[in-house]
Amino acid sequence: MIRASADSFTGDAMPRASAAGKLRVENLGVAFQREGATLPVLDDVNLSVRDGEFVCLLGPSGCGKSTLLNAMAGFLQPTSGQVLVDGEVVRGPDPRRIFVFQERGVFPWLTVAGNIGFGLGKLSREERAKRVQHYVQMVGLQGFEKSYPHELSGGMKQRVEVARALAVNPDVLFLDEPFGALDSITRMVMRSELLRIWEAERKTILFVTHDIDEAVQLADRVVVISARPGRIQQIVDVDLQHPRDISSPRYLKLRDGILSQIGLAHRI
Amino acid sequence: MNTLRSLEWLRPVLFLLALLVAWQLAVFLHPHQLMPGPWKTAHGIADLFPHGLIARYVVASVFRVTWGFFLAVLVAIPLGLVIGWCQRFELAVNPILQILRPISPLAWIPIAILWFGVGDMAAIFLIFIGCFLPLLLAVIDAVRAVPAVYINAGRNFGLKPVALMRRVLYPAIVPRLMTGLRITLGIAWLVVVAAEMIAVNSGLGFLIVDARNAGNRYDLVVAGMVIIGVVGLLLDYGVRSLERTSSLRWGFEEKR
Ligand SMILES: Nc1ncnc2c1ncn2[C@@H]1O[C@H](COP(=O)(O)OP(=O)(O)OP(=O)(O)O)[C@@H](O)[C@H]1O
């Protein structure tokens, strides 16, 4: 794992207890076969994520962020290396680790309540209704329980996705650019709601984004991935308390540090 | 605005009237042939009603279509879900489906009579054959068009294959399935008339051959054709209103 060097802007980061880790990525490599040629997408990725940690994966388009997330969630078998959750090798998707797609993943044939209760088949009817109601409230969709997704805005559909994921009480959430399709105001609102939910439920979150501000606003750690074949270029500790002041010198320093790391500092 | 709208409603009616007048004129100008005009055809329809024959024949045809169609639906949907889902299975059956597809259901008439004799079963079998393949192919195509996100989401919540088909794959294909059902019911109605001309002794198809064979009653032939058209229209209308029921509506709303 390539850590931020000693003179980096994370110098005064608090020392973190590095226990075994909730989720570990070990020497992970992924290569796709395309038209007879081998396309290496990820190369020797190593990462350890603590229980309850919020980690953002940041990198240029096509660097393999989605591929990494899919491999961690068990949707994609890595070419080499492995992913472990609680010390157990990941071999497929599992309800303990839910992947939140962009709002496209909401089932259009189910109501809001039907979507949120989708993973609760094993519960009794009352139990399920209670759980659904709890998460409807958590994401602020009261009054829309009986609405179908086509009657909702993009942001509301995204809330349904998040609520559906939380309802099965997973340990880990994977989010792949969950707010990428939303307008900038809705995106800001959704970010603070996600933080509120994360602080209430303390899930481990892996969040893919290509928006540096988003990463620095949300994450405990930002994992910067280089262009293809994707390698971990740097891991930045964001030692800021929530709610974060996005005009504070520390915030700006962290953000500019990542910008220059990617090679884009002060270009615009 | 108001006058425009009433004009729009009037246009097809006027066109229909113009056609009927042209038809009547053409028959009037050529008196020495058997083709009836609209007036004689209307008389033919009126002749059929009092005997109760027409009601019995419509019921017989609709009965056969219903059975053949529902048997095809019952077999084709689950089979299509499985074939569309398992790629290997699809590779195995696809060549056979492609060979069977261009064979007109009417080519099966001799075999239908060989297996089931002249009677309802033969006609139902022919309708089943006519509906089954188009429906199966429609379901397979629909399954393949299901976005991977839905399937991944279903798997992520721990669904095993059977539950995945019932709770994700099937609802996901419903909008396309409704279109397929409508087309297939149209085929069934086409096939039943042809089947009844050969394989049975009742129904609207039988009415048409019988009217011709028993004394060249072409007024009854054309009357039968008109009734076939009207019943077919009503069947199509029935499936369309099914499309509009709220539980099945989602796919149609989304496209707008
Ligand atoms: N199933 C696949 N088969 C072949 N190549 C693939 C496949 N999936 C992804 N790739 C390739 O792998 C590379 C990384 O893709 P990936 O989707 O992980 O990028 P990303 O970092 O998520 O990009 P973006 O920010 O645009 O979403 C791309 O070059 C893509 O073309």
Ligand SMILES: [Mg+2]
């Ligand atoms: Mg991506």
